[in-house]
Amino acid sequence: MKQDIHAIEVHNLTVSYDGKPVLWDIDFNLDSGQIIGIIGPNGSGKTTSLKAIMGLLKPASGFVKIFGKSLDEVRDRVAYVPQRESVDWDFPASVLDVVLMGRSKSQNLFRRANKTDIGIALQSIEKVGLTEFKNRQISQLSGGQQQRVFIARALAQQADLYLMDEPFVGVDAATESAILELLREMKSNGKTVLIIHHDLQTVSDYFDYLVLLNTRLIAKGTPPEVLTRENLSNAYGGQLTLLSKIVDLIRQNEFPVREKGFDL
Amino acid sequence: MIWQSAIDFFSFKDPNVVYVLAGIIFINSSSALVGTFAYLRKRSLLADAVSHALLPGICLGFLFAGEKNMPALITGAFITGWISIYLIDLIVRKSRIKQDAAIAMVIAFFFAIGIVLLTYIQKHGNGNQAGLDHFLFGQAAAISKNDVWLFAVVFVVILLAVLLLYKNLVILSFNPDFAQSVGIPVRFIEFFLTSLTVLAIAIGIQALGVILISALIITPTATARMWTHHLKKMIVIAILISVFSGIAGAFVSYTRAQMPTGPWVVVILSFITFVSVVMAPKGLLRKFIVRRKNENKINDENILKTIFELKGFSEKEKMLVFSTVELTEKRLFDTKKLDAGLRRLIRRNLIQHKGNEFELTTTGKKEAARIIKLHRLWEQYLLKRTSIDTDHVHSGAEAIEHIITPEIEKELEKELGIEGIPEDDY
Known part of the structure; x- marks a missing residue:
C-alpha cells in the first residue's frame, strides 16, 4: 500500500440543498488502512459528505479523489452502506438476494449471479453471523440483523474502501461489538473504513482518525487531537451561530455560495 | 343464453374472440410486468397520472392520422404520457408543490384537454372517429388483428427488457442510491422503465379505457404481494391475476353487448383483491x-x-x-x-x-x-x-x-x- 496516495482526498468541497450550503469548503485527506469516523451534530452534513464522496450528490464546487483517481475509475474498490432507514425493508427479497446485490458491477449489468458470486455472498453472510437466516425474508429480520445484511452486502463487494452511514444505529450491544470486531479485521487486511457515527462516548475506542463536521470542517486528526473541549463546543455548543445566520441569509436571498471564478 | 355465448366465446369460432383474447393476454401481461416495478418503486400514483394523460395524445394521434390508426394513436399517447411525467417532475422541482398535489393537478389538466379534443373530434368527425369513445371506458371487442400484432411486439419488448435488466431493476427498486454507487446507469434505466410503463398503458387503453387502465398496473401486483415474499413468484401471480380478470371481463362485455370492458375487468380484479385480503397467508381469515x-x-x-x-x-x-x-x-x-x-x-x-x-x-x-x-x-x-x-x-x-x-x-x-x-x- 503506497502511503503517498490517500484513500480519500476531499478538496474544497461545497454541497448545497435547495440553495442552502450543507457542506462548506470541506478539505481533508484520509490515509488507507484505518477506521475513520465522521462525527458531528444532527444536520451537520455527515450523510451529505458520504453521498458526495460516493458521487450520489453533485458538489457545488470542489472535488473528491479516491485512491488518487476519480470515482468512476475505482468504483469497484469502493463499497457504500446507506442508512438502514433509507430503504423499505418490506421489499420482497431474502437475505441472500440482498447480499448478492453486492456482486453487481457496471461491467456485469446483464450477467446473472454465478456460483462464484453466490459463494462470496454466502461467505459474507457467514462473516456477519446470519447464515441461519440466509433465506429469511428481510422484512422478518430485526433492525440489527437488517444492518448486518447491509454490511454483508458491502463485504460481498470485496472493496478496499468502505463508506458506512450510521452502521451502529438500532443495533444491540452484542451486534455492535461483533460489527466492530469485523471492522478491525478488515483494517488488519489493509482495508479502509469510513464511518458516520453519532455516539461520542465510543469514538475514541472505535476510530483511528476523526473528522468533526458542522457544515464547516471543525477539526480533523486523531481522537485526542479532535476531541478537545474547544472543538466539541464549536461543533455542538451552538458557538457557530454566526455561521448558521449566514447560511440562512444565503437561502433567503438565493445568494450564490461563492463568487464565480473562485471555484477551487 | 349465457351458456350459448360462453360456448361461442371459448370455442373461438368467432375469429374476433381470438384477437380479443390474445390482445388481452399481451396487454395484461405487459402492464403486470411493468406494474411490479412501479409498485416496488412506489410510483403507483404516477401510473394513474400517465393513463389520464394519454387521452389527449390519442386524440392528437387521431387528428394527425385522420383515422383510427393504432400506431399513430399510441405514438401520440406515448408523447403526452411522457410530457405529463416530465411536467410533474418539473412542478415538484421548481415549485413548493409536493408530488401528490402535482400528480392530482396534472391528471385533471390532461384529462380535461383530452375530453375537449375528444368532443371536438366527435362534433367535426367524418365518421372515422367511430370507436374513439371506447378509449374512455374500453371496449375489448374493438381489438383487431393488426392491434394484436402491435400488442405482441410491445409485450415482447417489455418481457425482454425485464429479463435482461432484471437484476438492475431489482437493485434500483430496492435501493436506488446503492444501485448508483455500484455503477448501474440509474437515470437511463429509470427513463427506460418509465417509457415501458407508458407504452404498456398506451396499448391497454383501447381495451380498458384511460380511466381504469391504471388499475392493471397496480392492483395485480399489490394483490400478488399478499400471497408471496418472492419477487419472481409475485410477478407470475400478478400476471395470472391480471390475465384472468382481463379474460373474464372481456367475456362479460362480449356476452352483454355494449357493456364496456374496463369496468368489468376492474370489478373482477378488485374482487380477487378482496378475496386475497381475506384468504392470503397473513389475511383476515x-x-x-x-x-x-x-x-x-x-x-x-x-x-x-x-x-x-x-x-x-x-x-x-x-x-x-x-x-x-x-x-x-x-x-x-x-x-x-x-x-x-x-x-x-x-x-x-x-x-x-x-x-x-x-x-x-x-x-x-x-x-x-x-x-x-x-x-x-x-x-x-x-x-x-x-x-x-x-x-x-x-x-x-x-x-x-x-x-x-x-x-x-x-x-x-x-x-x-x-x-x-x-x-x-x-
Missing part, C-alpha cells in the same frame, strides 16, 4: 382462526386450572369429580364458553362424564398441574427479575401461563432453581 384458537386454548386451560384449584393437590388417589356449578362459583365463566370448553376437554380425554358431573382423568390431572406450574413459575420469575408488587404478579402470570413453551419452562426452572410446582401461590 388466518387472523380470525388464530384468535379463535388462542381464545379456546385459554378458556380450556382456565377450566382445568379451576378444577385443580377447587380440588387441590391432596386427593392423589381419587379421580377428581366436579360439577359446572362448582366451576362457575369458583371462577366467572361464560356458560356457553364453559360448555364448549368442557366438550373439547372430553374430546381430548382430559375429563370424562360421571353421572351428571364430570371427573378429571389422569392425563387431565397432569395437564392441570402443568398449567398451575407454569403460572407459579412465571410469578416467581416476575418477582425475581422485575420490581413488581406481590399483589400484581398473579394477573401478570394469568395470560402468560398459556403461551409458555416446554423449552421456556425448562429455562425458567433452571434460572429459578425450582423443580416441580412452586409452593408459593399469589
